[in-house]
Amino acid sequence: MVCTETYILSRTQFLSLSNNIPPKNTDLNVRFYEHGWLPLLKRCKSMEEFKQVHAHILKLGLFWDHFCGSNLVATCALAKWGSMEYACSIFRRIEEPSSFEYNTMIRGNVNCMNLEEALILYVEMLKKGIEPDNFTYPFVFKACSLLGALKEGMQIYSHVFKAGLEGDLFLQNSLISMYGKCGAIEHARDVFDKMSERSVASWSAIIGAHASAEMWHECLKLFNDMMHDGRYRPEESTLVSVLSACTHLGSPNLGSSVHGILLRNTTELNVIVKTSLIDMYAKCGCIEKGLCVFHSMAEKNKHSYTVMISGLAVHGCGSEALRIFAEMLEQGLAPDDVVYVGVLSACTHAGLVNEGLEFFNRMQFEHKIEPTIQHYGCMVDLMGRAGMLREAYELIKSMPRKPNDVLWRSLLNACKVHHNLELGEIAAENIFMLNPHNPGDYLVLANMYARAQKWVDMAKIRTEMVRKGLVQTPGFSLVEVKRRVYKFVSHDKSQPHFHSIYAMIHQMEWQLKFEGYIPDTSQVLLDVDEEEKRQRLKYHSQKLAIAFALIHTSEGSPIRIFRNLRMCNDCHTYTKFISMIYEREITVRDRNLFHHFKDGACSCKDYW
DNA sequence: TCCCAATGAA
Numbered sequence A: 001m002v003c004t005e006t007y008i009l010s011r012t013q014f015l016s017l018s019n020n021i022p023p024k025n026t027d028l029n030v031r032f033y034e035h036g037w038l039p040l041l042k043r044c045k046s047m048e049e050f051k052q053v054h055a056h057i058l059k060l061g062l063f064w065d066h067f068c069g070s071n072l073v074a075t076c077a078l079a080k081w082g083s084m085e086y087a088c089s090i091f092r093r094i095e096e097p098s099s100f101e102y103n104t105m106i107r108g109n110v111n112c113m114n115l116e117e118a119l120i121l122y123v124e125m126l127k128k129g130i131e132p133d134n135f136t137y138p139f140v141f142k143a144c145s146l147l148g149a150l151k152e153g154m155q156i157y158s159h160v161f162k163a164g165l166e167g168d169l170f171l172q173n174s175l176i177s178m179y180g181k182c183g184a185i186e187h188a189r190d191v192f193d194k195m196s197e198r199s200v201a202s203w204s205a206i207i208g209a210h211a212s213a214e215m216w217h218e219c220l221k222l223f224n225d226m227m228h229d230g231r232y233r234p235e236e237s238t239l240v241s242v243l244s245a246c247t248h249l250g251s252p253n254l255g256s257s258v259h260g261i262l263l264r265n266t267t268e269l270n271v272i273v274k275t276s277l278i279d280m281y282a283k284c285g286c287i288e289k290g291l292c293v294f295h296s297m298a299e300k301n302k303h304s305y306t307v308m309i310s311g312l313a314v315h316g317c318g319s320e321a322l323r324i325f326a327e328m329l330e331q332g333l334a335p336d337d338v339v340y341v342g343v344l345s346a347c348t349h350a351g352l353v354n355e356g357l358e359f360f361n362r363m364q365f366e367h368k369i370e371p372t373i374q375h376y377g378c379m380v381d382l383m384g385r386a387g388m389l390r391e392a393y394e395l396i397k398s399m400p401r402k403p404n405d406v407l408w409r410s411l412l413n414a415c416k417v418h419h420n421l422e423l424g425e426i427a428a429e430n431i432f433m434l435n436p437h438n439p440g441d442y443l444v445l446a447n448m449y450a451r452a453q454k455w456v457d458m459a460k461i462r463t464e465m466v467r468k469g470l471v472q473t474p475g476f477s478l479v480e481v482k483r484r485v486y487k488f489v490s491h492d493k494s495q496p497h498f499h500s501i502y503a504m505i506h507q508m509e510w511q512l513k514f515e516g517y518i519p520d521t522s523q524v525l526l527d528v529d530e531e532e533k534r535q536r537l538k539y540h541s542q543k544l545a546i547a548f549a550l551i552h553t554s555e556g557s558p559i560r561i562f563r564n565l566r567m568c569n570d571c572h573t574y575t576k577f578i579s580m581i582y583e584r585e586i587t588v589r590d591r592n593l594f595h596h597f598k599d600g601a602c603s604c605k606d607y608w
Numbered sequence B: 001t002c003c004c005a006a007t008g009a010a
Helices: A011-019 A028-034 A037-043 A047-059 A066-078 A084-091 A099-111 A115-127 A136-147 A150-162 A169-181 A185-194 A200-212 A216-229 A236-249 A252-265 A271-283 A287-295 A302-314 A318-330 A337-350 A353-365 A373-385 A389-398 A405-418 A421-434 A439-451 A455-467 A498-515 A530-538 A541-552 A569-581
Strands: A476-481 A484-489 A559-563 A586-589 A594-598
Touching: A037 A047, A037 A066, A047 A066, A066 A084, A066 A099, A084 A099, A099 A115, A099 A136, A115 A136, A115 A150, A136 A150, A136 A169, A150 A169, A169 A185, A169 A200, A185 A200, A200 A216, A200 A236, A216 A236, A236 A252, A236 A271, A252 A271, A271 A287, A271 A302, A287 A302, A302 A318, A302 A337, A318 A337, A337 A353, A337 A373, A353 A373, A373 A389, A373 A405, A389 A405, A389 A421, A405 A421, A405 A439, A421 A439, A439 A455, A476 A541, A484 A541, A498 A541, A498 A569, A541 A559, A541 A569, A569 A586, A569 A594
Parallel strands: A559 A586
Antiparallel strands: A476 A484, A476 A559, A586 A594
């Protein structure tokens, strides 16, 4: 019971409430509402305050008012400070609970991730003969979607028809989300297509469904359809899915326009939206814009720090990433395994070897995080980069879990860079045992043999590739010029103005030679003479893309290139020279990191 | 007279 000396709500407030009794009206409903209990309940800011109000209500005998009980349950179950246990104890004292109380309890349980409990309550409802209504199903479907319980969800959908609620807009929207989350995209699509009436939420749900299915182009298409319809104003949740599509498609221009739509449609962007923006900018190569959004955030959480740190990591900004990690710790946010992947890879890409080794220890012993296979991968990269190949090999062997092919591939790559054929062979053998279908691995090994002039071994590997029917994935480079994306493959002559591009290449080469560039033919695996090898190198897709961009963009503007494969040594050196000669910043996104070429140097410090 | 749907990281 309430103790009059310690209550939190003002004394006069309580006195005035107590003075209002007995009520003028004997009707209980009027009594509960007339005396201002509802606003008082809504004003509760903590469990303490709530318990006091609850105590007063009990003392005054108001609890038996039907609406009083349901409002108590609703407040306690749904407030941030609430308690499901306490709400349940109140709920169980209501003699004849209606669908309203059940809905509230189901919703509360879904919010605290007691998903089975939510479904049990739904079943209990059915057993007691209380009819679920249009409010019940959205919560129940949400529980199913969080459980990934597609079958159960579909079964429950059949109840909807019995209740004649299949036309309800909210219900259909939740159904789309459930299908989306459970990976039943065609079902989601089917519901969406058959809707007689839609809201923004319907669009958000269907766009989100395609985002979780990683159908990025479809996401953008749907968003476009929605905007063209003209009746809907996009919401933050809609745009988060669209941003995700921009991120995965690597389109900073699209992403920026979504940013613009956000700013035009909402006053203050929430944490989730801002986090998605940072991630989008970082992954699209615009790390400065990502930092800008990050610094503009009043409220940051674990996710925000994680995307910022791993964003900086792939851009080779290691020390900046570590500074932000320190800030995260200062804020009292506990680091988890994901943020440590970012921290360790930041150390790797910036060549901060000692720091990386130290963080690997701190993670385990100070923050008690078991290293996952990703962490080991970062460490192998880190040691490999520093030339500590033996140590990396020992680390892999000492792992408590079975190493995967990705890990061995890191070692193989390190061996390639440091020309250690002996360990390279071991790494390759392990890769071939775990995954014999990746042509790139065979090529790296063949390359290493070629470099060591072991032609017989090289030929063996090539034969092996042919025998397995493995063909090298064709490499391509994408470059965006005047809002259009152009794709180049090696020796490409499909562009309408390819003559001017080839002429540009000749001009560039003349200047490159003047500056001291020597073509590195060591990675050309053809049995041809040196001159032929040089000819092969000359028209690699990245070089064509750079030439094209140099012709068609204004002087001094940055060039952004995306490629599907790692670049060869020669393209790397070549691009460094070009960035100096033409005074351009060139950003190339590789399979796993960004290379920022500027003034003749690359942010990866020549390790990739 | 109270309760609906959606969103972020390796």
